[in-house]
Amino acid sequence: MDQAVDILFTASFWVAAIRIASPLIFATMGELICERAGVLNLGIEGIMTVGAFAGWFTVYSGGDLWAGVLVAALAGAAFGLLHGFLTVPLGLSQHVVGIGVTLLATSLTYFTYRLVLPEVTSPPKIEPFQPLPIPGLSQIPIVGEALFAQTPLTYLAFVTVALVAWVLYRTPAGLALRAAGENPSAVEAQGISVTAVRMTAVCAGSALMAIGGAFLTMSAFNSFFFETVNGRGWICIALVVFGSWRPGKALVGAILFAAFDAYQIRLQQISGGVVPYQMFLMLPYVLSILALVLVARRATYPKALMIPYQKGER
């Protein structure tokens, strides 16, 4: 029992928690942007897969790590454009299109992977992002090690949260984005195109999701394999609800979730195989559902979420 509590006071546990949280933070911020603009993006799982592959493959073919991040973001934005085009001006069901985009993005990724690497049996490795301890800060016990001895991509994740919060609440563009998700006719009445705002949001959000995917193959691990993303996208959708569509709360949610995930892995190790390991692996998904049940009743959705908008409509 003591052992189970001790875990919480080890630096390695918190380091792992922050590492596990990083891709979720990126993707959650991406989904949050989309939903704040009024578009539920169920393409997230596929877009993360695309990002995971695109980033990894760029580096594998000789590209720079940051070039990989950029390529992943662009690939994600491209699928965002597809999703946005079908759901915003055409106003198609966001559920159906989202699932379709996930299926398409995932299968295109797998197709491309098999195309470029027909023979391989074990996935090739790249040299991933290395931890970049920040002098001084990383010396602080536990907290410093957890937060300031991570890879640059993790730092970027935290910067992203601040950036998203700042854009949403402090800039005219963020104002238009939030209004598009709440009452699109308010946006159009002020001479701004709802379509443009939503499309931009979906593309930008999808780019972030893809970077989240790239984190998996370029920072957390060092190779791409099928099922890399493994439901993380769906968890991020739950995290957005859990975070009440606010960047700060969503960040807390992602870290809590990741800490729980890191904890179950360690618990699994000390449980000595008495409990089947699958039980532990299930916990994150079960937790996501529980979190949804907990907050759903008092959740205040962006009012125009999932409602397509046509010009001149009121």
Add this chain to the structure above:
Amino acid sequence: MSSAARRVGALMSSTAGSTPPGQPPLAIGHPPLEGEGSRAPVLRLTDITKRFGPLVANDQISFELARGETVALLGENGAGKTTLMNILFGHYVADEGTVEAFGRPLPPGDPRAALDAGIGMVHQHFTLADNMTVLENITLGTQSLRSLRSDRRAARERIRALSSDFGLAVEPDATVASLSVGERQRVEILKALYRDAKILILDEPTAVLTPAETDALFRTLKTLAANGLSIIFISHKLAEVLAVSDRVVVLRGGRVAGERRTAEISRGELAALMVGYDLAPSPVKAIRTGPPALILENVAVRPRSGMGFADLSLTLRSGEITGLAGVSGNGQAALAALIAGMERPTAGDIVVRSERIRDWGPRRALGAGVGRIPEDRHAVGTIGDMSVTENVIAERYRSGRFSRHGFMRWGAARDFAEEIIRDYDVKCPSPEARIRLLSGGNMQKLILGRALDGEPAIILANQPTRGLDVGAVAYVHGRLVAARDRGAAVLLISEDLDEIQTLADRIVVMSKGRLSAPSARGERTVAQLGELMAGHGLEAA
């Protein structure tokens, strides 16, 4: 021909200067408007035509607006006022015609261009984001979207200054969701002023206001006009038009039916031009009021959104139309939802023909003999993507006539649909047509047919004529009166005091979730009803 339509015809022929139907109505006798030198038009609409499929919503409409002038655009629902303003504001693109602002043509279909040209619009349904502050709503879109910061302090000061200059009190940092309807409208006006609008369009601005709030709005409009703003005031209410405007443009059936200086026209003449409202009330038959059909005893409703009420009592009697007047948002929606079975009472009793009903719900309400005409035809009254047949049987598909052992009898359903189509004079291609494709009036007739066919003892009619054209309004009124005459207890909920006064045998006013004592037809003046609507004199009910 219905009686209302006959009256319409009589009025048209008796109106001097009006044009016979079928000819383009030329601008009638107002040369003085031209040549006033400095008063060059700030806005000029020329031959605007807009068609929606076979419907011509605007037919060659032309008029001008001068600096500092207030023009009222008067017309019935469906006369084409809102369509015209949506074209002006760039929400729609006209099929023909041009719009010029300050001598320059306005590119079509571009709200931004309208805003940049100094046109501000206060929509009938507010375009505000509820979860954002007043300041955020006002500044939305006033800065480049690429700008990296927003100067809130300067914006706040500017809003405060505008508020005090024009009597538009509102707190810049309040969330819109927490504001009253009147305050929200002030935010809408501030939105336009903040953008330096030179032309302000208000679409039915008083529909949601109490008489007192209306007066305040009119004072603001006068100040604005004195400051050089030009105002287009869209309304179907004659008294307001006469009170606020310098000039009136009357629209009828998508055309300009006439144009007059306000000072030179009487209420009667205006009514004749517009046709339909404020005509002599239909001859009142001696009504035979029967026993109570529905009694609400100290009921309370707490709806998920909007205003609820507690400890409310109301009795509807057979053979009587009870009119519920009030400004929208004062609990009428909750009351209608309760009677329709969409809300359950959290306290109190519902008594139908002296039987207390438990387990209240839509099906229970139907079973108790409540015929329901909902406020929103599209969202609640019909299922747009289903056929006429599937819609008319929605309330009774479980009866043996339409299903047996869980299997539908579509033949019988179709027969029933044809019956309703015939009896209620619905124009539709076939019972198989998707109901979405029907016009508002025909949709309402189907709903009427569905609700009234079983001769229900209690009828709930919630805004039954909103958005309908004159003919359909007369039809709906006729049916409600006929139902009353055969002994039904009718509750008519309407924001339109004229409609209530025309139809209701007994009037109750709702304000802030409370009901006034009832008054008989003609017992209270409009002013007295207005006082009640504003919430004065409603002591603990």
Add this chain to the structure above:
Amino acid sequence: MRLEPKPAPSKLALLLYPAGAVAVTLVITSLLVLAAGASPLSVFALVWKGAAGSQFALMETLTRATPLIFTGLAVAVAFRAKLWNIGAEAQLYIGAVVTVVLGTGTLALHSGLLLPLIAVSAMAAGALLLLGPALLKTSFGVDEVVTTLLLNFIVLLFVSMLLEGPLKDPTGLGWPQSQKVIAEAQLPRIIQGRRLHYGFVLALVSAVVVWVIMKRTALGYEMRAVGHNPEAARFAGIPVNTVLMKTALLSGGLAALAGFSEVAGLKGNLTRDLSPGFGYTGIVVAMLAMLNPLGVVVSAIFVAGIFVGADAMSRAAGVPSYIANVMTATALLTMVAAILLSRYRVRWR
């Protein structure tokens, strides 16, 4: 741009637009084939040959179509009522688990009794699995998309746990697989020596039954009404939540039949890779069929043909067989767009 409804789409348009969707899909896949360095025409010929070029190929296609008909029906039923069941994969596995639990000798009955019993039990399990998310939706407002998706992962881990634990085949050389079901719990083959089994017939019967339910019964009417406009349905006195529950039970049950049919008809036992995403492909199948139960049969055979043909083609032409997944996903997106465009006119101003 804006969309204006066309008053009455012509019959021709209703055919032309879907045909256009197919054409766009073919063009996109051709580009991918070209990227893979093969000739699109020969690849499509190989796919056709692999899917329908021989009696064997055709039987394989129908065999592959069987689970897709079930999951396609499950999705069609649910989506009709706008219950977004993305969890057919999980319901399929639960159906398979029940089949294995009851079919590996737990019950020794005549097959005429045992098979229906197992099928009904599997359906009940799948139905209950979807009832959870449906209840969470109606009573807490939890979006069922996320819950059913997450349940897919939970159930797959649960199956994995069973296969390494209580259901593990002791003679399986350590592989995580279950024992084979007994002979009485097997669905017979339709033609001796071919893999096509009576699960296919069950699928066809199910499609007809579902069609009758949707078109002819009060429940079908209620489901459509709730799907199109739940608020108006509630106003008219249709018990919306009850209808959603019934929809969930029907949908979950149908998906579970896919698992039953795969185990009892084809595989004989349960493994972790029993379904290569039949639950997700069911969404494509249902959407291509425009949610029409009889159309599901056609589109399931079509989609199965692409997969079976692509497998054969992949071996011969060296184009990754994932081309089939790309093709079906593209078809899904182009088809929903085509259906929209057949009903609305796009105005660019």
